[in-house]
Amino acid sequence: MYRSTNHQQLEFPDFYLPFNGKLDPENRWVALAELVPWELAEKIYHADLCQNSGQPIIPARVALGALLIKERQGLTDRETVETIAENPYMQFFLGLEEFTQEPPFDASLMVDFRKRFGEDGMQQMAEAIALASLKESKPEAETESKPASENDSEPPANDGQLIADATCAPADIRYPTDVSLLNEARDKTEAIIDELHAPLVGKTPRPRTYREKARKRFVAFTKHKKPGRKKIRRAKREQLCFLRRNFKAIDRLLETPKALPLCGLSRRQYKNLLVARELFRQQLEMYENNSQRVDDRIVSISQPHVRPIVRGKAGRPTEFGAKLSISVVGGFSFVDRRSWDSYNEGTDLIEQIETFRRRFGCYP
Numbered sequence: 001m002y003r004s005t006n007h008q009q010l011e012f013p014d015f016y017l018p019f020n021g022k023l024d025p026e027n028r029w030v031a032l033a034e035l036v037p038w039e040l041a042e043k044i045y046h047a048d049l050c051q052n053s054g055q056p057i058i059p060a061r062v063a064l065g066a067l068l069i070k071e072r073q074g075l076t077d078r079e080t081v082e083t084i085a086e087n088p089y090m091q092f093f094l095g096l097e098e099f100t101q102e103p104p105f106d107a108s109l110m111v112d113f114r115k116r117f118g119e120d121g122m123q124q125m126a127e128a129i130a131l132a133s134l135k136e137s138k139p140e141a142e143t144e145s146k147p148a149s150e151n152d153s154e155p156p157a158n159d160g161q162l163i164a165d166a167t168c169a170p171a172d173i174r175y176p177t178d179v180s181l182l183n184e185a186r187d188k189t190e191a192i193i194d195e196l197h198a199p200l201v202g203k204t205p206r207p208r209t210y211r212e213k214a215r216k217r218f219v220a221f222t223k224h225k226k227p228g229r230k231k232i233r234r235a236k237r238e239q240l241c242f243l244r245r246n247f248k249a250i251d252r253l254l255e256t257p258k259a260l261p262l263c264g265l266s267r268r269q270y271k272n273l274l275v276a277r278e279l280f281r282q283q284l285e286m287y288e289n290n291s292q293r294v295d296d297r298i299v300s301i302s303q304p305h306v307r308p309i310v311r312g313k314a315g316r317p318t319e320f321g322a323k324l325s326i327s328v329v330g331g332f333s334f335v336d337r338r339s340w341d342s343y344n345e346g347t348d349l350i351e352q353i354e355t356f357r358r359r360f361g362c363y364p
Contacts (some may be wrong), residue, residue, distance in 0.1 A: 066081075
């Protein structure tokens with residue numbers, strides 16, 4: 001159940017501080033509280049909730065405010081809750097009526113907050129905050145409405161500046177190499193073999209995997225600071241052979257009646273198995289063709305949706321993450337497109353110009 005709350009900003013005398021203190025009206029959290037579209041946040045937050053039944057949930061302002069504090073300060077979920085409990089300005093930003101030393105909610109609820117707002121909802125609110133900030137930064141003479149005249153039917157003159165650019169938002173993954181990815185896939189498939197063979201312990205021997213031998217060879221390869229092409233190719237061949245053996249063992253166990261069925265694996269293990277098979281197919285194709293390119297190349301087993309993005313810049317010619325098309329207006333960035341696959345950002349220019357017109361009523 002969700003109950004709508006009054007978003008009228010509290011006056012400073014109404015926010016009670018137990019140590020007879022006063023809030024600074026120039027504080028950044030006080031200023032930001034006036035720019036955040038709390039009404040829009042509440043519409044998005046309780047879009048799928050019932051207002052007449054169920055247990056009341058955390059208010060939308062507390063949920064959104066906590067997410068903004070977390071991203072603005074670069075904190076973890078637990079650190080965010082602890083910081084809010086220590087800072088009266090942050091509690092004022094969340095809409096609390098008085099300072100309290102108790103955490104306003106449990107840190108585990110931060111996951112639910114992110115799911116409740118979603119990517120589209122956060123994008124709408126980020127755009128609303130940026131537009132409100134741009135409106136505040138403009139002089140009053142520019143924001144005043146012009147008197148009606150006979151020329152109002154004419155399109156408005158071009159105004160403002162638009163900077164269009166593309167960048168990559170790096171994902172939190174280890175720098176990928178073919179050998180390290182194959183070794184990680186081998187480790188995960190060995191864990192799956194142990195899980196499938198668990199009901200057969202003491203009845204049939206465990207399938208031979210040569211895990212110790214494979215581990216020693218991988219460690220020996222990593223000790224080379226700059227391995228040559230031949231050493232890299234040999235290490236890839238070894239890991240591919242070990243991984244192929246593991247897949248054959250998994251297939252045999254799945255055909256064994258008393259072994260653990262495929263549905264007995266956890267969701268993460270089943271996902272790792274599917275990703276490891278696709279990774280094996282890609283790496284085997286590149287090894288046989290002696291190439292370094294394959295479509296939809298996997299660079300992380302835990303995040304298989306991440307793709308390499310070629311930037312061509314010195315020091316970091318390739319990054320791994322989502323590619324963003326961004327338009328910058330008045331120092332504020334608007335994300336117009338996000339994709340995990342690489343694309344030509346030049347095709348977004350016309351759409352970015354039209355989006356500028358929809359936002360500000362004129363062309364740049």
